[in-house]
Amino acid sequence: MSYEFSITRNPNPKPKPDPNTLVFGQVFTDHMFVMDYDEGKGWHDGRIVPYGDIQISPASSVLHYAQMMFEGMKAYRTEDGHVQLFRPEMNARRLNRTNERMCMPQMDEDLFVAAVKAVVKQDADWVPNAPFTSLYVRPFIIADDPALGVKSAKHFRFMVILCPSGPYYAANRGKLSTTRIFVEDEFIRAAHGGTGYAKVGGNYAGSLRASQKAHEVDCNDVLWLDAIEHKYVEEVGSSNAFFVMDDEVITAPLAGTILPGITRDSVLTLLRDWGIRASERKISIDDVVAAAKSGKLKEAFASGTAAVISPMGVLRYLGKEYTISNREVGTLSQKLYDTITGIQTGKIADPHGWIQRVV
Numbered sequence: 001m002s003y004e005f006s007i008t009r010n011p012n013p014k015p016k017p018d019p020n021t022l023v024f025g026q027v028f029t030d031h032m033f034v035m036d037y038d039e040g041k042g043w044h045d046g047r048i049v050p051y052g053d054i055q056i057s058p059a060s061s062v063l064h065y066a067q068m069m070f071e072g073m074k075a076y077r078t079e080d081g082h083v084q085l086f087r088p089e090m091n092a093r094r095l096n097r098t099n100e101r102m103c104m105p106q107m108d109e110d111l112f113v114a115a116v117k118a119v120v121k122q123d124a125d126w127v128p129n130a131p132f133t134s135l136y137v138r139p140f141i142i143a144d145d146p147a148l149g150v151k152s153a154k155h156f157r158f159m160v161i162l163c164p165s166g167p168y169y170a171a172n173r174g175k176l177s178t179t180r181i182f183v184e185d186e187f188i189r190a191a192h193g194g195t196g197y198a199k200v201g202g203n204y205a206g207s208l209r210a211s212q213k214a215h216e217v218d219c220n221d222v223l224w225l226d227a228i229e230h231k232y233v234e235e236v237g238s239s240n241a242f243f244v245m246d247d248e249v250i251t252a253p254l255a256g257t258i259l260p261g262i263t264r265d266s267v268l269t270l271l272r273d274w275g276i277r278a279s280e281r282k283i284s285i286d287d288v289v290a291a292a293k294s295g296k297l298k299e300a301f302a303s304g305t306a307a308v309i310s311p312m313g314v315l316r317y318l319g320k321e322y323t324i325s326n327r328e329v330g331t332l333s334q335k336l337y338d339t340i341t342g343i344q345t346g347k348i349a350d351p352h353g354w355i356q357r358v359v
């Protein structure tokens, strides 16, 4: 199915930032995508308009009860100048799973992908080409019924905004380096039956206090433990967590409390392609710490759209620090990083059909 969207060009395009000094998510492009949903009418009036502030009623349900969702993905520039997306249909599927949980309307997967492609195409000259840079794509939906009752809204707005981005962790400018990870033993991120598997703002608002604690002890991110026993490792900040123990690579199962990462799925696929044993199973923080002490823990890394693969060098748990892989980037982490970014930027073959070209 093909979709038509109207385009209102920005009469005042901004100068592009220096690609070598970009940080994550602070500069926005010239255009954005907007589409409305009304009960009985469905999604309608998809349009590309100049990027700018939006008007919203102070009574909008998103502002009071956080009925909203978001997605995150990237557009990459290839060496021969094309612009492409990585598995956007997976973001569309995840959006619908989130929307189902949040009583928000489903969206045709093709419509989602067409909207993202249309706005990325409009601002294609904003996709940077310096190493470690890309165009971050942030689709989101807000409930904007101007009514204070606690009930699902009847009107929603879908938008896509874009930002040229540098490395997620400032230290990663120019090369991959390891992170210091704070294991959170007090606060929790998600419980069974909650919204952990959905990409909703509330999950992130509730995580900020733990991030603050992590930064106070010079850690880059938080490793969450399960909500019941504070024992099993779940995920890291806005990424999934992997532990390489002897010949097995372990990541938490998709049991409702962690976000089903698209990078996580890609890592599992690649590991299995390479004949490496990849297990989706529970693993306790005590086992991870014991393995770090004994040297059985060969590598640990986080996977996500923002940083792709982010090797962990130190785990800080209950005030003690445990070193992993001598704080060096492990061979498997580097190979996964090189392979995924290679596919994303068209430098290496794409055997699974993960790439969708925009221009």
Ligand SMILES: Cc1ncc(COP(=O)(O)O)c(C=O)c1O
Binding pocket: 072, 235, 237, 238, 239, 240, 258, 259, 260, 261, 262, 263, 264, 303, 304, 305, 306
């Ligand atoms: C909580 C959380 N876990 C995991 C991920 C990784 O998901 P993906 O690989 O799709 O970026 C993200 C980022 O979207 C996230 O916010």
